[in-house]
Amino acid sequence: MAAPxxxxxxxxxxxxxxxxxxxxxxxxxxxxxEPWDIRNLLVWIKKNLLKERPELFIQGDSVRPxxxxxxxxxxWELLDxxxxxxxxxxxxxxxxxSTLHGG
Amino acid sequence: MPAPTCASCHAARAALRRPRSGQxxxxxxFCAAFEAEVLHTVLAGRLLPPGAVVAVGASGGKDSTVLxxxxxxxxxxxxxxxxxxxxxxxxxGYRDAALAAVQRQAARWxxxxxxxxxxxxxxxxxxxxxxxxxxxxxxxxACCTFCGVLRRRALEEGARLVGATHIVTGHNADDMxxxxxxxxxRGDTGRLARGGGLGSPGEGxxxxxxxxxxxxxxxxxxxxxxxxxxxxxxxxCVYAPEAFRGYARDLLK
Numbered sequence: 487m488a489a490p491x492x493x494x495x496x497x498x499x500x501x502x503x504x505x506x507x508x509x510x511x512x513x514x515x516x517x518x519x520e521p522w523d524i525r526n527l528l529v530w531i532k533k534n535l536l537k538e539r540p541e542l543f544i545q546g547d548s549v550r551p552x553x554x555x556x557x558x559x560x561x562w563e564l565l566d567x568x569x570x571x572x573x574x575x576x577x578x579x580x581x582x583x584s585t586l587h588g589g
Numbered sequence: 590m591p592a593p594t595c596a597s598c599h600a601a602r603a604a605l606r607r608p609r610s611g612q613x614x615x616x617x618x619f620c621a622a623f624e625a626e627v628l629h630t631v632l633a634g635r636l637l638p639p640g641a642v643v644a645v646g647a648s649g650g651k652d653s654t655v656l657x658x659x660x661x662x663x664x665x666x667x668x669x670x671x672x673x674x675x676x677x678x679x680x681x682g683y684r685d686a687a688l689a690a691v692q693r694q695a696a697r698w699x700x701x702x703x704x705x706x707x708x709x710x711x712x713x714x715x716x717x718x719x720x721x722x723x724x725x726x727x728x729x730x731a732c733c734t735f736c737g738v739l740r741r742r743a744l745e746e747g748a749r750l751v752g753a754t755h756i757v758t759g760h761n762a763d764d765m766x767x768x769x770x771x772x773x774x775r776g777d778t779g780r781l782a783r784g785g786g787l788g789s790p791g792e793g794x795x796x797x798x799x800x801x802x803x804x805x806x807x808x809x810x811x812x813x814x815x816x817x818x819x820x821x822x823x824x825x826c827v828y829a830p831e832a833f834r835g836y837a838r839d840l841l842k
Contacts, residue, residue, distance in 0.1 A: 499651070499811055500823035551842040554808060556815075560592040561605040564613060584823065585651075585811045586838075 491515045491522055494579040495531065501553060501584040506537050515574070524555070524562065525570040527580065549582065556581040597622070605812055616816035623813050627659050627801050631667060636799040637755055639668035644753035644796075646744045647673040647702070649690030649822040652759030655810050656802055658819055660757065661698055669755075674747035676740050677706040679715020683827050690822035705747035707739055714739075720828060733832040748796055760800040763807035763841065770837040 495511045502509045515522050515530060525547055532544055543550055548570055555562040555569075557580055562568045574580075592602045593613050601615035607622070614622065631637050645660065647653045657673060664671055675691045678684055688704060695702035708715050719735050748756045772780040791797035802810060814821055829835070 498815070498823075500825070503824065552807075554811060556604075558591075559604055559616070560602060561812075564592045564603055564606050583811055583815060585807045586825075 488517055488519070488521045489576075490517045491574055491576050491578075493527075493574055493577070495527075495535070496579065496581045497583075498581065499554075499583040499585060501543065501582050504538055504540075504543050505535055511535060522574040523570065524557075524572050524574070524580070527574060528570075543582075550586075552584065552586040554583045554585060556583070604816070608806060608808070619809075620813055620816050623805065623809060624659050624662055626804065628663050628666065630804055631663070631799075631801050634799070636801065637667055637669050637757070641667075641669040641755045642672065642751070642753045643669050644672050644674045644744070644748035644751060644756045646756065646758045647675045647691045647694070648759075649675070649687035649694070650759075651811055651814050651819075651821045651823065652761055652764075652802060654690075654694060654759075654819050654821040655814050655817075656757060656759040657694065657698065657700070658817060659813075660801065661700065671700055672748075672751040672753055673700050673702040674744060674751060674753075674756075675702065675704045676743045676747065677704055677708075678736060678740065678743075679707050679717055680827060681717055683824065686824065687822045690820065693820060701751070703747055703751050705743050705750065707743060710743055710746055711739060716828070732828040733834070736828070745795060753796060756796050756798045758798065758800055759802055759810075761802045761805050761807050761810050763838075765800075765803050766841055767834055767837040770840060771833060774837065775833075 492512070492514050495513055497505050497509055505511070513534075515527070520526070528544055528547065528549065532540055536543060541550070543553065545551070549555060557565060557568075557572055558578055559581070562572060565572055567573065592604065595601045595603045595615035595618050596612045597614055597618035601617065603613035604616045605619060606613045607619070637643055643660065645653065645657045647657055657671070660671055673691065673695050675688055677688060691702060716732070716736055720732050723731060723735075744756060769781065789795070789798050
């Protein structure tokens with residue numbers, strides 16, 4: 487049983503527009519059987535934070551192409567067991583930046 | 590597992606892997622490398638000669654924000670001076686907020702800013718007026734087509750107004766790829782043949798134009814803005830969902 491986690495979830499580059507314009511969210515993820523990874527976090531975000539047009543943020547079980555994900559300020563592609571399989575630690579920060587808006 | 594150590598300074602944790610070199614760099618070393626590459630693009634292409642007065646097409650969005658910031662860093666080495674030129678297309682609720690972002694940037698970077706408006710240049714025509722007149726005519730998708738032509742002209746007028754010798758725009762590598770694909774899908778062989786250069790030397794009396802970020806990927810432009818903590822405007826234009834460019838973008842991503 488994984489203990490509850492406190493993580494900072496942040497949206498930028500226009501992605502925040504899908505979350506009532508709120509960029510920073512301090513969230514507590516409840517304790518659950520399996521460990522929290524980004525795949526679970528996305529499901530949780532869709533259920534608890536996402537306000538409109540979910541298809542602009544999530545496609546399948548991942549983020550929409552063109553949305554960058556930084557975990558503790560590092561590209562999620564860079565981490566061992568990264569991307570969707572990254573296991574969240576208490577006090578992690580996860581930042582989603584849209585590259586799709588404006589220019 | 591934490592990120593690996595930066596391949597350049599060997600001190601900080603890496604923040605990204607560069608798509609071209611495969612190097613894992615920290616935010617600081619990445620920004621320095623990014624700036625060096627833009628400098629190389631400008632110098633190798635002889636895009637901006639010393640003494641040039643450069644009008645930066647500034648929209649408040651990520652690309653022009655990054656372009657203006659990088660050129661401001663490089664200006665002393667290039668021996669050029671910069672002017673920001675913003676275009677007010679007359680799009681209610683969208684452009685006003687974007688122009689506010691440009692004004693904040695101009696103040697922070699102490700760069701002179703000039704705003705030219707479609708309404709003043711084109712006999713009272715704003716983009717909202719163009720959109721109203723094309724709505725329901727079956728040509729409403731063409732909104733961005735009109736706007737593209739008008740904006741190119743407006744930027745030229747604005748640049749002349751501030752005494753510029755050159756115009757730079759923030760188009761990045763993804764924009765270039767979209768444009769190639771759009772021209773291909775439309776079978777526009779003329780544009781396919783003309784595209785791909787670093788800019789235009791200025792035909793027909795127009796000012797020379799170039800795109801110093803044209804080898805930088807969208808992802809790296811956004812990450813540069815993030816690591817340099819740049820403040821930019823990131824809402825989509827109200828007319829953009831109609832644009833043909835969107836199809837090309839979805840195919841590429």
